[in-house]
Amino acid sequence: MSDDHEDHDDHDHDLDHEDEDDGPDGDFDVSGVAPAGAFYQAPEGFRSGFASFVGRPNAGKSTLTNALVGQKIVITSSKPQTTRNVVRGIVHRTDAQLILVDTPGLHRPRTLLGERLNDLVRTTWAEVDVVAVCFPANEKIGPGDRFLVTELAKVRRTVRIAVATKTDLVTPEQLGQHLLDIQALGAETSTEWAEIVPVSAVAGDQVDLLADLLVGLMPEGPPLYPDGDLTDAPEEALAADLIREAALEGVRDELPHSIAVVVEEMGLREGRPDDKPLLDIIANLYVERDSQKGIMIGHKGARLRSVGTAARKQIEALLGTPVYLDLQVKIAKDWQRDPRQLRKLGF
Numbered sequence: 001m002s003d004d005h006e007d008h009d010d011h012d013h014d015l016d017h018e019d020e021d022d023g024p025d026g027d028f029d030v031s032g033v034a035p036a037g038a039f040y041q042a043p044e045g046f047r048s049g050f051a052s053f054v055g056r057p058n059a060g061k062s063t064l065t066n067a068l069v070g071q072k073i074v075i076t077s078s079k080p081q082t083t084r085n086v087v088r089g090i091v092h093r094t095d096a097q098l099i100l101v102d103t104p105g106l107h108r109p110r111t112l113l114g115e116r117l118n119d120l121v122r123t124t125w126a127e128v129d130v131v132a133v134c135f136p137a138n139e140k141i142g143p144g145d146r147f148l149v150t151e152l153a154k155v156r157r158t159v160r161i162a163v164a165t166k167t168d169l170v171t172p173e174q175l176g177q178h179l180l181d182i183q184a185l186g187a188e189t190s191t192e193w194a195e196i197v198p199v200s201a202v203a204g205d206q207v208d209l210l211a212d213l214l215v216g217l218m219p220e221g222p223p224l225y226p227d228g229d230l231t232d233a234p235e236e237a238l239a240a241d242l243i244r245e246a247a248l249e250g251v252r253d254e255l256p257h258s259i260a261v262v263v264e265e266m267g268l269r270e271g272r273p274d275d276k277p278l279l280d281i282i283a284n285l286y287v288e289r290d291s292q293k294g295i296m297i298g299h300k301g302a303r304l305r306s307v308g309t310a311a312r313k314q315i316e317a318l319l320g321t322p323v324y325l326d327l328q329v330k331i332a333k334d335w336q337r338d339p340r341q342l343r344k345l346g347f
């Protein structure tokens with residue numbers, strides 16, 4: 001079984017030439033965040049609700065979400081701003097259900113995409129029960145953090161907590177100073193932190209405590225999702241994220257922002273024995289320019305092949321099914337600046 005294909009198509013693919021309605025559904029709609037009904041009668045005192053991690057790019061939000069949920073469901077990467085989709089992780093406990101909404105980082109918008117992402121972030125903030133601002137302990141609090149906390153202060157009602165992330169990277173003295181800085185930033189921006197919690201998602205330090213604190217801040221209510229669901233993000237979106245993550249490995253500069261992945265088809269192959277299922281995934285990796293397409297494909301397709309292999313392994317680990325991944329690179333010219341193409345790509 002081959003992993004993936006290099007692109008055999010020499011034409012640029014302008015998404016505008018395709019049918020209006022065949023684009024992916026936007027995963028950006030958070031209006032569905034509160035599902036209609038409860039699934040079963042909750043025990044007395046059960047709590048359920050939504051929390052969102054925010055913070056500068058690379059602050060450790062996705063890693064923390066994964067640590068809380070206990071399974072890899074949100075992509076993480078050393079590249080800033082890899083998280084575009086709202087992917088929710090669900091923490092199931094006997095006393096509570098905590099739904100984690102992972103938002104893109106707020107940033108100074110340079111493109112239409114940037115503006116839409118910022119709008120999305122603000123909408124999410126207003127809808128959740130708790131916003132947890134992540135401040136990486138190994139980095140000084142800076143203008144970006146101040147911008148974010150100031151913007152957050154404009155959203156009324158939402159409970160705010162501060163999380164000092166990556167504590168394994170600093171000394172106790174540095175951590176102490178960091179916590180004081182977080183407190184000072186709160187005072188400066190009229191933000192009342194309900195809690196200030198130091199954690200290390202990588203070392204597993206204080207992650208349970210954070211879960212307890214978040215649960216304590218949730219309203220009483222029944223479970224909102226069936227037991228066992230880790231995320232209600234469509235599997236296509238998870239697969240697309242994992243492919244994007246693999247594609248980001250080893251690329252630099254502006255290219256990360258130019259990559260979008262759309263899973264066109266995903267389904268179990270017919271005629272396979274029950275004990276040997278195979279999941280077919282056909283996905284397109286969009287870049288903005290011809291030169292970027294070359295970089296993505298690599299010499300004789302070598303780079304694309306290794307991206308495909310890495311992504312396939314991650315998807316298999318997540319979904320527990322062998323995967324056949326057909327991955328092609330296509331060009332969507334300047335998609336970040338073009339409203340119609342943004343819509344096509346799910347933004």
Ligand SMILES: Nc1nc2c(ncn2[C@@H]2O[C@H](COP(=O)(O)OP(=O)(O)OP(=O)(O)O)[C@@H](O)[C@H]2O)c(=O)[nH]1
Binds near residue numbers: 076077080168169
């Ligand atoms: N040492 C250490 N590294 C961490 C920890 N948490 C996250 N990291 C690393 O920091 C980098 C960024 O983590 P992410 O979880 O992707 O950060 P993010 O805030 O979701 O990033 P964006 O999606 O860009 O907003 C990755 O390389 C992680 O491995 C931690 O507790 N300790």
